[in-house]
Amino acid sequence: MGAAETRSRILDFAEKLFAAQGFHGTSLREVALAADLRQSLVQYHFKSKFELFRAVYERRALPINHDRMTRLADIEAKAARGNPLDPEEIVRAFVESTVVTARDRKSGGEPYAEIVAQIINDPQDHARKVSREFMDVVAKNTLRVLRAALPDIASDELVWCYVFSIGAMVSAIARTGRVRLLSEGECDPDDVERILSLLVPFITGGMDAVAKSSKARRPALKRKSPARNTEVARPPHALSRRVKV
Amino acid sequence: MGAAETRSRILDFAEKLFAAQGFHGTSLREVALAADLRQSLVQYHFKSKFELFRAVYERRALPINHDRMTRLADIEAKAARGNPLDPEEIVRAFVESTVVTARDRKSGGEPYAEIVAQIINDPQDHARKVSREFMDVVAKNTLRVLRAALPDIASDELVWCYVFSIGAMVSAIARTGRVRLLSEGECDPDDVERILSLLVPFITGGMDAVAKSSKARRPALKRKSPARNTEVARPPHALSRRVKV
DNA sequence: GTCTATATTTAGATAGAC
DNA sequence: GTCTATCTAAATATAGAC
Numbered sequence: 001m002g003a004a005e006t007r008s009r010i011l012d013f014a015e016k017l018f019a020a021q022g023f024h025g026t027s028l029r030e031v032a033l034a035a036d037l038r039q040s041l042v043q044y045h046f047k048s049k050f051e052l053f054r055a056v057y058e059r060r061a062l063p064i065n066h067d068r069m070t071r072l073a074d075i076e077a078k079a080a081r082g083n084p085l086d087p088e089e090i091v092r093a094f095v096e097s098t099v100v101t102a103r104d105r106k107s108g109g110e111p112y113a114e115i116v117a118q119i120i121n122d123p124q125d126h127a128r129k130v131s132r133e134f135m136d137v138v139a140k141n142t143l144r145v146l147r148a149a150l151p152d153i154a155s156d157e158l159v160w161c162y163v164f165s166i167g168a169m170v171s172a173i174a175r176t177g178r179v180r181l182l183s184e185g186e187c188d189p190d191d192v193e194r195i196l197s198l199l200v201p202f203i204t205g206g207m208d209a210v211a212k213s214s215k216a217r218r219p220a221l222k223r224k225s226p227a228r229n230t231e232v233a234r235p236p237h238a239l240s241r242r243v244k245v
Numbered sequence: 246m247g248a249a250e251t252r253s254r255i256l257d258f259a260e261k262l263f264a265a266q267g268f269h270g271t272s273l274r275e276v277a278l279a280a281d282l283r284q285s286l287v288q289y290h291f292k293s294k295f296e297l298f299r300a301v302y303e304r305r306a307l308p309i310n311h312d313r314m315t316r317l318a319d320i321e322a323k324a325a326r327g328n329p330l331d332p333e334e335i336v337r338a339f340v341e342s343t344v345v346t347a348r349d350r351k352s353g354g355e356p357y358a359e360i361v362a363q364i365i366n367d368p369q370d371h372a373r374k375v376s377r378e379f380m381d382v383v384a385k386n387t388l389r390v391l392r393a394a395l396p397d398i399a400s401d402e403l404v405w406c407y408v409f410s411i412g413a414m415v416s417a418i419a420r421t422g423r424v425r426l427l428s429e430g431e432c433d434p435d436d437v438e439r440i441l442s443l444l445v446p447f448i449t450g451g452m453d454a455v456a457k458s459s460k461a462r463r464p465a466l467k468r469k470s471p472a473r474n475t476e477v478a479r480p481p482h483a484l485s486r487r488v489k490v
Numbered sequence: 491g492t493c494t495a496t497a498t499t500t501a502g503a504t505a506g507a508c
Numbered sequence: 509g510t511c512t513a514t515c516t517a518a519a520t521a522t523a524g525a526c
Contacts, residue, residue, distance in 0.1 A: 022267070024267060038493060040521085117368075118366060120419075123419070159431070160417070174365075201454040206446075208450055209453070272501060273501085
């Protein structure tokens, strides 16, 4: 067995265990045992528990971030050509890749979804570190495009909306069994199409409603009416590849 | 120091530590040390780590659940008198007590908010157990009232919406520092009024949008038009005190 | 790169004196 | 109820042979 295979074996089993038991709930011994390897190999390849965790996270986050950034770039390119920015399309751009990865059995992204779910609201160091490293740049770029598409929402309000949206998304892919329980079996947590067909309008409609109430709260705002939905955020160059891929 | 005070001291410090470090990240030794008590006292009063965790959670959850249930009962009583059910009022009923508790410095509910945030999407046993014991009954009652207020949303879709909503709410009260970071300091995570003034329309608008798209998807549904927003869910008696208070 | 062996710390839980 | 003392198990991490 080559070194590369050893590494990926460790990553595979660590991912599953972190997903099911959390960071502190998982021991490197367990990981090694599950992967049928010596424990010292884990430290040899990843140095520390956190570094292993980080590597597990990175492996899934990079392709997802790449997809999100590509979609954003496409949307901005379209906008630069004069098409109006469509909020729903932006929402799809930051929601679909994660939800699909989380629920696609072939991609192996199911445990990743659980890890994201555990991390997103966790104040602990290991969680904050990977969140900052892998999620924040993409989030900022998403926010920039959203801001251009929804000029009626104040900048700080939009950040809140984004945070709400991610919260909603993550609760949709968490594997807690809660939807099934609350719906007495009616909801199928694996039905990606259905989840997206509800989540996307939910988020879009939510932002829309906030836009309305926000505009009502401060009606005296500079308006250059009809064309304003077409403008590209700031420098369109900034988008393309600012994120690790 | 009386036994009752010892107990509540342990609860206080355990709550803070669980909030900051999670369940597995917190040791009973730390708790005892922080509370300036012998470690064996923790086991004497709470038997096991999980029981301590459960007690910590229970202390905050009961008053919040009481408030939520009371509000729901009021809403249903009003509806029984002929007033139409107002979705926004229902949303406030299941969101406000938690958000306010989470951000009110005097109530001591800040660490509770962090615990909820860590639990809500966690598949682990300790998390699922308290979630089931303390959150699910209230959720089911909330869903029943929501169902009556939003007859255009299919029953299983409404469960998804509820889960999205709780996800959004929890992400608003989590203490990750993320809003501040993403907004470059513009967002104040302690501004309860502001959070609620965005969160409530976000959720209400989200559900509204889902209602519209849901209705569009299956237009042929029995309709007894104008009065349907007035009807009370099922047996109105079922509400009042089915939950631990 | 992989192995064995082990150092070092810490965990949850209990026994029994007071 | 509270104390001291300790059991037993498990954790992360490292040293050094192959």
